[in-house]
Amino acid sequence: MEVQEVELQMLQREPSRLESLLGPDFYRMLKGLFTNPLSLMGLSLLAVFLVIAVAAPVLAPPRPNSNPYQIPRDGYSPNPKPPGSDWRTRQPPLPFWWEPITHKDHWVHIMGTASGQWDIYYGVVWGTRTAFKVGLIITLSVATLGIFIGSISAYYGGVIDMVLMRITDIFMTFPFLLAALTLSAILTPVMGKSLIPPSIALIMFGWMGYARLIRSDILSVKEREYVLAAKVLGATDRRILLKHILPNAIYPTMVVASMDMGSYVLSFAALSFLGVGAEVGYADWGQLISFARDWITDLGTYWYIVVYPGMALVLFVLAWNLVGDALRDILDPRLRGRK
Amino acid sequence: MFNYIVRRLLMIPLLLFGVTVLIFLMLQFLGPTQRSALYIRDIPRNERVLEGVIRKYGLDQPFYVQYWRWLVGVKDPTTGEREGGILFGNFGYSRTASEPVIDIIKRRFPATLELALWSVLPVILGGVILGVLSAVNHNKLIDQVARVFSILGWSFPTFVFGLLMLMIFYAQLHWFPPGRISDWANAVIRSPEFHNYTHLITVDAILNGRWDIFWDALKHLILPIVTLSYLNWALLLRVTRSSMLEVLRQEYITTARAKGLSERTVIMRHALPNALMPVVTIGGMMVVGLLNGVVITETVFNYPGMGKAAADAALNLDVVTVLGLTLFSGVLLIVANLVVDVMYAYIDPRVRLE
Numbered sequence: 001m002e003v004q005e006v007e008l009q010m011l012q013r014e015p016s017r018l019e020s021l022l023g024p025d026f027y028r029m030l031k032g033l034f035t036n037p038l039s040l041m042g043l044s045l046l047a048v049f050l051v052i053a054v055a056a057p058v059l060a061p062p063r064p065n066s067n068p069y070q071i072p073r074d075g076y077s078p079n080p081k082p083p084g085s086d087w088r089t090r091q092p093p094l095p096f097w098w099e100p101i102t103h104k105d106h107w108v109h110i111m112g113t114a115s116g117q118w119d120i121y122y123g124v125v126w127g128t129r130t131a132f133k134v135g136l137i138i139t140l141s142v143a144t145l146g147i148f149i150g151s152i153s154a155y156y157g158g159v160i161d162m163v164l165m166r167i168t169d170i171f172m173t174f175p176f177l178l179a180a181l182t183l184s185a186i187l188t189p190v191m192g193k194s195l196i197p198p199s200i201a202l203i204m205f206g207w208m209g210y211a212r213l214i215r216s217d218i219l220s221v222k223e224r225e226y227v228l229a230a231k232v233l234g235a236t237d238r239r240i241l242l243k244h245i246l247p248n249a250i251y252p253t254m255v256v257a258s259m260d261m262g263s264y265v266l267s268f269a270a271l272s273f274l275g276v277g278a279e280v281g282y283a284d285w286g287q288l289i290s291f292a293r294d295w296i297t298d299l300g301t302y303w304y305i306v307v308y309p310g311m312a313l314v315l316f317v318l319a320w321n322l323v324g325d326a327l328r329d330i331l332d333p334r335l336r337g338r339k
Numbered sequence: 340m341f342n343y344i345v346r347r348l349l350m351i352p353l354l355l356f357g358v359t360v361l362i363f364l365m366l367q368f369l370g371p372t373q374r375s376a377l378y379i380r381d382i383p384r385n386e387r388v389l390e391g392v393i394r395k396y397g398l399d400q401p402f403y404v405q406y407w408r409w410l411v412g413v414k415d416p417t418t419g420e421r422e423g424g425i426l427f428g429n430f431g432y433s434r435t436a437s438e439p440v441i442d443i444i445k446r447r448f449p450a451t452l453e454l455a456l457w458s459v460l461p462v463i464l465g466g467v468i469l470g471v472l473s474a475v476n477h478n479k480l481i482d483q484v485a486r487v488f489s490i491l492g493w494s495f496p497t498f499v500f501g502l503l504m505l506m507i508f509y510a511q512l513h514w515f516p517p518g519r520i521s522d523w524a525n526a527v528i529r530s531p532e533f534h535n536y537t538h539l540i541t542v543d544a545i546l547n548g549r550w551d552i553f554w555d556a557l558k559h560l561i562l563p564i565v566t567l568s569y570l571n572w573a574l575l576l577r578v579t580r581s582s583m584l585e586v587l588r589q590e591y592i593t594t595a596r597a598k599g600l601s602e603r604t605v606i607m608r609h610a611l612p613n614a615l616m617p618v619v620t621i622g623g624m625m626v627v628g629l630l631n632g633v634v635i636t637e638t639v640f641n642y643p644g645m646g647k648a649a650a651d652a653a654l655n656l657d658v659v660t661v662l663g664l665t666l667f668s669g670v671l672l673i674v675a676n677l678v679v680d681v682m683y684a685y686i687d688p689r690v691r692l693e
Binding site: 177276289317 | 639646649652669
């Protein structure tokens with residue numbers, strides 16, 4: 001009785017202007033995200049990272065005429081230097097905010113240096129861009145690939161479905177990280193050391209979950225009357241799939257994919273930690289942390305190699321997971337309408 | 340039940356075929372020269388000799404011919420010995436370790452198995468207990484703390500967590516060293532008086548009555564176990580919690596409470612067994628995953644298992660070795676998944692009737 005009344009009230013309620021602009025589902029999602037404290041924390045963390053990524057040239061100005069993603073180094077000594085030590089050779093340009101705040105006229109290694117004198121602060125700041133870039137590209141490609149395979153499988157059914165789903169099973173048989181590691185090791189000699197081989201490897205062994213998800217959603221949408229109507233009207237397969245089925249089935253897969261962005265950044269960092277990522281000295285958190293592997297017995301002294309890039313990575317992934325966790329609660333139909 | 344097992348068994352050859360084809364496809368990225376490491380230990384530098392090798396093993400033949408030879412090997416016409424052939428356990432030769440890949444697996448697999456076996460209990464018990472606590476105290480402080488704790492564990496990269504552990508417990512406190520065993524203990528293990536029954540050091544130490552060695556091996560295992568546990572608790576906690584919450588809403592729970600049972604009995608006897616159903620699946624998958632998901636953990640803690648071997652080989656771009664290890668892991672996963680599925684079908688009749 002009570003439930004019906006509430007529902008009736010919701011139906012009668014005038015939607016706000018924002019709500020009518022965004023559509024009820026999207027509005028509900030955004031509202032949920034901005035009212036849950038944990039997801040708000042995640043969103044603010046993401047905002048901070050976004051600012052760092054955008055402002056990278058101001059926070060850590062690169063040397064003129066050099067690749068900004070290449071971390072500047074201060075000599076070649078193998079021993080790391082602690083935070084606060086002076087920059088000796090080939091200082092990069094000072095940012096405008098440096099002198100007013102610190103009253104120093106020269107650069108300092110704010111977070112210390114790793115072995116080989118790579119500046120950790122530069123790596124952390126520019127690594128934020130790498131993290132966003134890698135996360136976005138992998139998530140988009142992996143979801144697209146999964147959606148492509150899953151929708152073909154579901155729409156055509158029969159033998160095609162059987163074959164594609166068995167191929168999916170085969171890909172799922174492999175342990176994810178080991179398979180990705182293998183493929184990056186194979187692609188690296190062919191394509192050269194860069195961000196691309198590990199990204200391709202993660203995409204190739206990551207799409208299966210999305211293919212299965214979209215397949216089951218399409219299978220349920222496929223039987224609706226409006227699809228039948230489109231068929232009767234003589235629409236082509238492509239048109240039915242793209243115009244009528246996909247828009248109604250794609251939503252859950254996209255949400256799941258966006259929530260996985262954190263874990264892709266994490267897997268990518270793991271691969272570069274293992275040494276199959278970009279060239280040494282590229283601004284990438286996983287690789288910065290891998291410098292610590294040479295100093296296992298001295299980690300007490302050289303803690304800053306792990307702690308600063310590690311903190312950046314953990315907070316970045318945490319931010320996505322906080323948002324993702326809240327999204328899952330909002331979109332879970334069993335929990336819908338409860339406070 | 341019988342039908343289900345048969346159906347499940349029929350899938351196996353198909354999966355094995357698919358896995359081998361996929362691995363072989365990846366091998367095609369290598370040139371014929373590098374691929375000769377599948378059959379011979381040292382790749383000859385002399386071009387004429389090399390050509391002979393390529394012709395002998397058919398490395399310039401079409402895909403299906405090569406695939407078949409890769410499976411069953413090539414008989415040497417003069418000696419009659421079989422060379423290569425993954426069906427006979429010949430995974431090729433490691434360029435970096437200059438030994439057969441199968442020997443690496445034989446040596447490294449017990450180490451990985453030991454770590455996985457030791458981690459099973461803490462991982463599953465910890466995750467389930469936390470999940471039950473969280474669900475029983477739904478939305479109370481314990482629940483919130485457990486959730487934050489688990490989401491943090493979920494966000495922590497294995498290698499960062501592992502390095503932090505090493506920083507505190509090894510570099511600062513000197514409690515738990517990396518590696519698998521201390522040098523003095525290693526000398527004992529290699530001595531003729533010590534019998535290596537299982538090659539799992541902790542088990543062998545007990546069988547030999549050497550508690551000092553058992554303790555030394557365990558000390559090396561503790562940090563990897565803690566790392567694997569904490570990072571896996573998040574998922575188990577989440578599954579147990581939501582499944583437990585669902586069960587606690589059922590009417591038979593209300594009935595149990597109404598007839599005056601203590602809350603403890605209600606939870607332990609009536610709720611938990613039913614709530615554990617989905618946990619069994621995830622738990623099984625996790626045990627399987629432990630065997631293979633240890634690449635990073637082993638690398639961080641310098642633990643000489645298969646994962647570390649794969650990481651080292653990948654770093655040196657020794658593709659034949661990495662692919663051999665991946666193939667072995669894939670086959671292992673297929674078998675392990677079968678066992679988990681059959682066990683699950685035994686517990687939950689809904690699965691086998693599907």
